[in-house]
Amino acid sequence: MNAVLWGVLPYVMVVVLVAGSIWRYRYDKFGWTTRSSQLYESRLLRIGSPLFHFGILVVIVGHVGGLVIPESWTEAAGVSEGIYHVNALVFGGIAGACTLAGIAILIYRRRRTGPVFMATTANDKAMYVVLVAAIALGLWTTLVSVGAGSEAHDYRESVSPWFRSLFVLQPDVDSMAAAPVEFHVHTLVGMLLFAIWPFTRLVHAFTAPVHYLFRPYIVYRSRDAVPPAPGWTRSRR
Amino acid sequence: MRVMAQMAMVMNLDKCIGCHTCSVTCKQAWTNRAGTEYVWFNNVETRPGQGYPRRYEDQDHWKGGWTLNKRGKLELRTGSRARRLLGIFASPVQPELADYYEPWTYDYRTLTEAPLGDDFPVARPKSLITGEDTKVTWSANWDDNLGGTSELGHLDPIVEKVRRESEEKIRFEFERTFMFYLPRICEHCLNPSCMASCPSGAIYKRSEDGIVLVDQDRCRGWRQCVTGCPYKKIYFNHRSGKAEKCTFCYPRVEVGLPTVCSETCVGRLRYLGLFLYDADAVTAAASTPDPQDLYEAQLGLMLDPSDPAVVAAARAGGIPDDWIDAARRSPVYALAKTYRVALPLHPEYRTMPMVWYVPPLSPVVDLLSSQGHDAEDRATLFGAIDALRIPVEYLAELFTAGRTATVTAVLRKLAAMRAYMRDVTLGRDPDPSIPASVGMTEESLYAMYRLMAIAKYDERYVIPTAHAEQAHDLEELGCSLDVEDGPGMYESGPFGEASGRPVPVAVETFQALKQRQTTDTPPGDLSGRVNLLNWDGNGRPEGLFPPRKDGAS
Numbered sequence: 001m002n003a004v005l006w007g008v009l010p011y012v013m014v015v016v017l018v019a020g021s022i023w024r025y026r027y028d029k030f031g032w033t034t035r036s037s038q039l040y041e042s043r044l045l046r047i048g049s050p051l052f053h054f055g056i057l058v059v060i061v062g063h064v065g066g067l068v069i070p071e072s073w074t075e076a077a078g079v080s081e082g083i084y085h086v087n088a089l090v091f092g093g094i095a096g097a098c099t100l101a102g103i104a105i106l107i108y109r110r111r112r113t114g115p116v117f118m119a120t121t122a123n124d125k126a127m128y129v130v131l132v133a134a135i136a137l138g139l140w141t142t143l144v145s146v147g148a149g150s151e152a153h154d155y156r157e158s159v160s161p162w163f164r165s166l167f168v169l170q171p172d173v174d175s176m177a178a179a180p181v182e183f184h185v186h187t188l189v190g191m192l193l194f195a196i197w198p199f200t201r202l203v204h205a206f207t208a209p210v211h212y213l214f215r216p217y218i219v220y221r222s223r224d225a226v227p228p229a230p231g232w233t234r235s236r237r
Numbered sequence: 238m239r240v241m242a243q244m245a246m247v248m249n250l251d252k253c254i255g256c257h258t259c260s261v262t263c264k265q266a267w268t269n270r271a272g273t274e275y276v277w278f279n280n281v282e283t284r285p286g287q288g289y290p291r292r293y294e295d296q297d298h299w300k301g302g303w304t305l306n307k308r309g310k311l312e313l314r315t316g317s318r319a320r321r322l323l324g325i326f327a328s329p330v331q332p333e334l335a336d337y338y339e340p341w342t343y344d345y346r347t348l349t350e351a352p353l354g355d356d357f358p359v360a361r362p363k364s365l366i367t368g369e370d371t372k373v374t375w376s377a378n379w380d381d382n383l384g385g386t387s388e389l390g391h392l393d394p395i396v397e398k399v400r401r402e403s404e405e406k407i408r409f410e411f412e413r414t415f416m417f418y419l420p421r422i423c424e425h426c427l428n429p430s431c432m433a434s435c436p437s438g439a440i441y442k443r444s445e446d447g448i449v450l451v452d453q454d455r456c457r458g459w460r461q462c463v464t465g466c467p468y469k470k471i472y473f474n475h476r477s478g479k480a481e482k483c484t485f486c487y488p489r490v491e492v493g494l495p496t497v498c499s500e501t502c503v504g505r506l507r508y509l510g511l512f513l514y515d516a517d518a519v520t521a522a523a524s525t526p527d528p529q530d531l532y533e534a535q536l537g538l539m540l541d542p543s544d545p546a547v548v549a550a551a552r553a554g555g556i557p558d559d560w561i562d563a564a565r566r567s568p569v570y571a572l573a574k575t576y577r578v579a580l581p582l583h584p585e586y587r588t589m590p591m592v593w594y595v596p597p598l599s600p601v602v603d604l605l606s607s608q609g610h611d612a613e614d615r616a617t618l619f620g621a622i623d624a625l626r627i628p629v630e631y632l633a634e635l636f637t638a639g640r641t642a643t644v645t646a647v648l649r650k651l652a653a654m655r656a657y658m659r660d661v662t663l664g665r666d667p668d669p670s671i672p673a674s675v676g677m678t679e680e681s682l683y684a685m686y687r688l689m690a691i692a693k694y695d696e697r698y699v700i701p702t703a704h705a706e707q708a709h710d711l712e713e714l715g716c717s718l719d720v721e722d723g724p725g726m727y728e729s730g731p732f733g734e735a736s737g738r739p740v741p742v743a744v745e746t747f748q749a750l751k752q753r754q755t756t757d758t759p760p761g762d763l764s765g766r767v768n769l770l771n772w773d774g775n776g777r778p779e780g781l782f783p784p785r786k787d788g789a790s
């Protein structure tokens with residue numbers, strides 16, 4: 001059981017994520033958009049959307065920091081276990097709470113603004129469930145890691161080694177299995193989120209326009225060399 | 238010098254009768270789809286008026302276009318690139334639907350299905366956004382013909398400005414006011430701020446003809462271009478989540494046909510032709526310190542296609558000879574540069590717009606004739622141009638960033654043409670002092686008259702065709718608005734509205750038409766858009782379907 005969950009599933013998730021993204025990019029460039037609804041409503045969006053997005057960016061940075069950097073390194077750098085966790089709790093907690101509040105505002109807006117709700121697909125709704133679950137469970141694990149409820153758990157001795165071991169293709173199933181159940185659930189939901197990612201509107205994150213900072217302002221482009229297609233063929237790009 | 242070719246348009250505002258034919262035919266051809274109900278690639282504004290979207294010219298609010306920063310360098314009004322990226326999650330100044338209007342239809346079915354009775358059935362307006370009953374409170378041309386101007390006229394940003402500067406009230410009383418129409422399309426700018434604000438780099442300028450397009454496959458719906466364009470000529474398709482804009486009817490232009498708006502213009506006031514310009518000098522010209530000098534700077538970019546040095550540079554830049562020849566015969570070059578009667582709209586936005594306008598003399602003429610003066614007499618006209626400060630200042634705010642001398646010079650040329658040609662038409666001896674008074678010869682004034690009054694189709698539209706040997710697809714490329722909505726435009730694709738691969742417009746039209754004819758679509762249903770220009774639903778027009786398996790067509 002553990003071997004399947006923590007040894008096989010992560011790789012399945014990666015395959016789905018990568019293959020799905022490639023497939024979506026080839027099949028559905030036209031549908032690859034944020035599908036912004038700002039035209040319909042912008043008052044709530046202006047609060048909720050930055051709150052959510054900036055929150056989630058900090059959360060991502062936190063995850064990378066917590067999962068990738070071994071505890072021995074931070075300790076070598078003079079950051080003790082205690083200080084690290086206080087920091088993680090404060091920053092992670094604030095960012096997580098912002099993210100949760102942001103998405104709460106966005107979902108409220110989505111439900112209550114007629115045109116926005118009309119533009120919400122079943123796909124979106126399913127995605128929101130997974131996304132909210134992942135965020136809420138993530139906050140819960142943050143609390144667990146400082147000892148809310150039972151005794152504190154240092155995920156950097158269980159989840160993180162497992163996470164790193166995945167990259168060298170030798171999953172350390174045992175250390176992950178030793179983590180509390182909250183971490184298990186959060187990880188599973190997280191993997192589910194990544195697996196459905198390419199098939200939802202979340203794909204827009206993959207085309208985050210960082211290159212904008214470097215490209216020239218004016219873009220010239222020639223008409224490409226594509227032979228004229230008859231009217232009934234699908235246009236190929 | 239890097240010579241590039243630019244397709245451009247000139248509109249002679251004196252001739253616009255405000256009939257909106259151009260808007261309607263454009264909409265019928267390009268934006269009669271779900272998601273683009275409020276989108277008018279071409280709209281006709283009554284000026285004074287708020288324009289579309291409302292008060293779009295108020296850049297202190299909308300932050301469109303470029304400004305010079307403290308170091309005198311060109312910068313988008315929204316600030317640095319990083320700042321725009323930080324604002325990406327909720328565009329700070331994007332117009333909402335309320336700034337345009339809520340598109341609507343009518344519940345026609347109650348008319349046809351109402352039971353016999355004493356009361357007349359009423360078709361209620363239904364919102365095309367929510368499908369609910371709605372109240373119609375604004376539209377794309379609500380203040381048409383100065384409608385409501387006595388109450389709302391002061392909301393025109395230009396009126397505000399002129400008032401501030403002249404400390405004189407522009408009057409909106411019926412007899413005292415002036416009025417003209419301003420048809421607007423995307424300006425296909427040389428220095429487009431829409432493009433500069435696009436985070437994805439999806440907006441591009443075609444190097445062959447300068448047409449500005451949105452690559453629908455690369456647009457990710459970040460909406461920054463809507464803010465970036467000071468003319469608010471980028472629209473957000475709220476069904477597909479992508480930006481759309483006027484395409485200068487590039488599929489038509491490529492085969493030598495004028496744009497739909499030009500072709501159908503009742504006043505025949507639109508001219509299409511080429512400019513050759515120096516692409517390397519654009520940024521410097523757009524950085525001209527004094528906004529009132531921007532018109533001259535822009536004009537300075539336009540190269541003389543008869544100059545051998547320009548021709549040589551154009552050839553070196555790969556511009557084919559027939560294009561250079563077309564540039565020589567270009568009516569837009571003649572009106573803008575040779576005669577200097579066409580002016581760019583709002584040069585102070587520093588985008589170097591490529592739709593030029595001959596400002597209207599009609600506010601002056603109308604006032605004169607309504608007061609019983611001879612509106613074709615040179616002295617009277619010249620006197621009135623100098624005396625009627627408000628219309629001239631208003632026009633100057635539109636076309637020269639406020640420099641009235643330029644507008645006055647153009648209006649005097651138009652007045653001179655009027656006065657001179659009256660003598661010619663009446664068989665009197667033409668007065669050579671009239672052209673001389675505006676610095677023209679009799680020949681050039683007559684040639685200008687010919688171009689402005691009686692030019693035939695192929696003189697108004699000098700459009701070189703796209704070159705196959707440039708190896709270019711005449712169909713649809715990167716941009717293509719004609720691929721809206723996803724497979725089966727009536728259901729959402731698996732990833733929401735308009736996902737999936739695009740369907741050629743011909744197929745879409747077919748489906749829309751079939752649906753129209755076979756169902757009784759209630760007005761609440763937002764689907765179904767028919768392109769009536771294309772097909773009446775009978776027979777099997779060629780190219781609409783794939784060939785049958787058995788070979789019959």
Ligand code: SF4
Binds near residue numbers: 422
């Ligand atoms: S007018 Fe057209 S080309 Fe110019 S900035 Fe606006 S959308 Fe871009």
Ligand code: SF4
Binds near residue numbers: 257258260420501505
């Ligand atoms: S069709 Fe011509 S005359 Fe009529 S509104 Fe348009 S530009 Fe003016």
